[in-house]
Amino acid sequence: MSAENARRVLLSEWTKIRSVRSTLWTLVTAIVVTVALGMLISGLIGHNFDDLSPHERMTFDPTFISFAGTSLGQLALIAFGILVVSNEYSTGMIRASLTAVPVRGVLMAAKLAVAAALALVVGMVTSFLAFFLGQSVLGEHSTDIGQPGVLRAVFGGGLYMGLIALFAMGAAWTLRSPMLSFGILIPFFFLISGILANVPATEKVGHYLPDQAGSRVMRVMDDGEQPYGPWAGLLIMTIWVVGALLAGYAVLRKRDA
Amino acid sequence: MIELAGLTKRYGRTTAVQDLTFSVRPGVVTGFLGPNGSGKSTTMRMILGLDHPSAGQVRIDGRRYHQLADPLTHIGALLEAKAVHPGRTAYHHLLCLAQSNDIPLRRIDDVLDLVGLAGVAKKRPKGFSLGMGQRLGIASALLGDPRILMFDEPVNGLDPEGIQWIRNLMKRLAAEGRTVFVSSHLMSEMALTADHLIVIGQGRLLADTSMARFIEENARTFVRVRSPDHERLRAALERAGGRPRQCPDGSLEIEDLPAARVGELAAENDVVLHELSHQQASLEEAFMRLTHESVEYHARAGR
Known part of the structure; x- marks a missing residue:
């Protein structure tokens, strides 16, 4: 495939993404929910800091607190990833797309590149906004971007959001149906993953789930619960993402459209 | 091709x-x-x-x-x-297809004009x-x-x-x-x-x-004729060189004489007619017969 060919397909995918309203709304929701919820929780904790136990005060991580909205806001990015891919199937647009770009790997790569770039930009904007606005309401308990590990956590937060959207895209290529994708991914990331990582019986395995491992990068203070560092955590998440994308590619290649 | x-x-x-x-x-x-x-x-x-x-x-x-x-x-x-x-406008639908195949963008307006959708180009197809x-x-x-x-x-x-x-x-x-x-x-x-x-x-x-x-x-044309006295009619038709075929419902079908000639022969022989019509076996029937046979064949072959 020539560079010219790649440019055309990327442009076409960009047109597809920007011409559908659901894309815009999921991304706006991701920013608003993550930042607003982060500010709310930062404000509450900052206000009640004196009520925290000595241990909680010792390990207080103002950076991570400002990302408190991520657990909910990430669902909007997952929705974005699901919609970008599975809408092609639910509307039948995939047939038009594949007749225009019949080499399936090319279509998939172009869609992933455009959607992931967009999710990454939105993730970075969200992460930096959540950090600075969160710190502003934390007041005297806040930290600043120059402190050790803080910039890494904020930048990593943006990467995390890009990766979680990419994971959703891989899952949606595999599952095809939007209902199935939403039905599996949303409960999993909203509830199940958190339970698995906190129940003693499943804790050890739970730490290696994509969102649990990936979110380690957003912590500046190591609470000692996770058996890996920030970048190793992000690497574990990346492995999950690659796995989901490979599964999606295998399905796209093998199955009839 | x-x-x-x-x-x-x-x-x-x-x-x-x-x-x-x-x-x-x-x-x-x-x-x-x-x-x-x-x-x-x-x-x-x-x-x-x-x-x-x-x-x-x-x-x-x-x-x-x-x-x-x-x-x-x-x-x-x-x-x-x-x-x-x-949820994607007609224009943007065509735009993304055109971009992927390096089709000149003026073609979008051309085809929208051609199919009569120029007025709703910016509308969503829902x-x-x-x-x-x-x-x-x-x-x-x-x-x-x-x-x-x-x-x-x-x-x-x-x-x-x-x-x-x-x-x-x-x-x-x-x-x-x-x-x-x-x-x-x-x-x-x-x-x-x-x-x-x-x-x-x-x-x-x-x-x-x-x-x-x-x-x-497949499209057979013929004349259908019905008479209370069809034996005499049949004889008259045969004398004129026709080969009438007796149908189960009592009518006669003739392929080699036109309807006008059949009417004239009836008049010449004082035969009363209850029906005289030009018939064409429809292509639909021919098609049904063709595909029906394939269904039959298939059902039998599969057994």
């Missing part, structure tokens, strides 16, 4: 398309006829590379679909199932009527100004005006020297548009013939 060679599609143990070999030539409208569920849509999806054949292959202008550079400029297709995002949706699909097919066009059941659900418009469009495209391949489950529809006919039943090729030939072979 579309060439199919031994094209086969199996889903588990059922065979949807079996060993189809035929060519679709430029300059004429080729009808692709078969009852519902006979494998027409599956065949068309395999032509476009959307479904993978279990065996055999398709060539479009000598190449496999995925080997075509900018495929929309070689072949354009309207599939039966919708292939449009209802509000479109069935006919408008069909027109947008046709605009997508024509976008790349391809030499080959394929339409799957294009007149389904259209009003008479829309049907007329599509018929004329297909004839015009063929007259421009393009390859036009159109499927239908209605023989009557094909009789009005197609020059060449490919008939399938149960996924098998039943006929690959010109429309004229098919009509000649």
Whole structure:
């Protein structure tokens, strides 16, 4: 495939993404929910800091607190990833797309590149906004971007959001149906993953789930619960993402459209 | 030119398309006829590379679909199932297709004009009527100004005006020297548009013939005559060189005498007539007979 060919397909995918309203709304929701919820929780904790136990005060991580909205806001990015891919199937647009770009790997790569770039930009904007606005309401308990590990956590937060959207895209290529994708991914990331990582019986395995491992990068203070560092955590998440994308590619290649 | 060679599609143990070999030539409208569920849509999806054949292959202008550079400029297709995002405007739908195949953007306005959707270019198709949706699909097919066009059941659900418009469009495209391949489950529809006919039943090729030939072979014309005194009438007809055939309902069918002559013979012989009519066995019947036989054959062969 020539560079010219790649440019055309990327442009076409960009047109597809920007011409559908659901894309815009999921991304706006991701920013608003993550930042607003982060500010709310930062404000509450900052206000009640004196009520925290000595241990909680010792390990207080103002950076991570400002990302408190991520657990909910990430669902909007997952929705974005699901919609970008599975809408092609639910509307039948995939047939038009594949007749225009019949080499399936090319279509998939172009869609992933455009959607992931967009999710990454939105993730970075969200992460930096959540950090600075969160710190502003934390007041005297806040930290600043120059402190050790803080910039890494904020930048990593943006990467995390890009990766979680990419994971959703891989899952949606595999599952095809939007209902199935939403039905599996949303409960999993909203509830199940958190339970698995906190129940003693499943804790050890739970730490290696994509969102649990990936979110380690957003912590500046190591609470000692996770058996890996920030970048190793992000690497574990990346492995999950690659796995989901490979599964999606295998399905796209093998199955009839 | 579309060439199919031994094209086969199996889903588990059922065979949807079996060993189809035929060519679709430029300059004429080729009808692709078969009852519902006979494998027409599956065949068309395999032509476009959307479904993978279990065996055999398709060539479009000598190449496999995925080997075509900018495929929309070689072949354009309207599939039966919708292939449009209802939340993306008609203009943006065509724009993303044009960009991917390096089609000049002025073609978007050209095809929207051609199909009569210029006024709703900025509207989202979720509000479109069935006919408008069909027109947008046709605009997508024509976008790349391809030499080959394929339409799957294009007149389904259209009003008479829309049907007329599509018929004329297909004839015009063929007259421009393009390859036009159109499927239908209605023989009557094909009789009005197609020059060449490919008939399938149960996924098998039943006929690959010109429309004229098919009509000649299958559309029998005859005179039906009914009389209380049909023995005397029969004798009179036979004297005049006719070979009347007795039908179970008591009427006579004559193929070799015109209706006027039959009437005259009756008058000359003072035979009372209760009916004298010109009959034409419909193409629909011929088609039913053809596909019915394939069903019978298939059922027996499968036992």
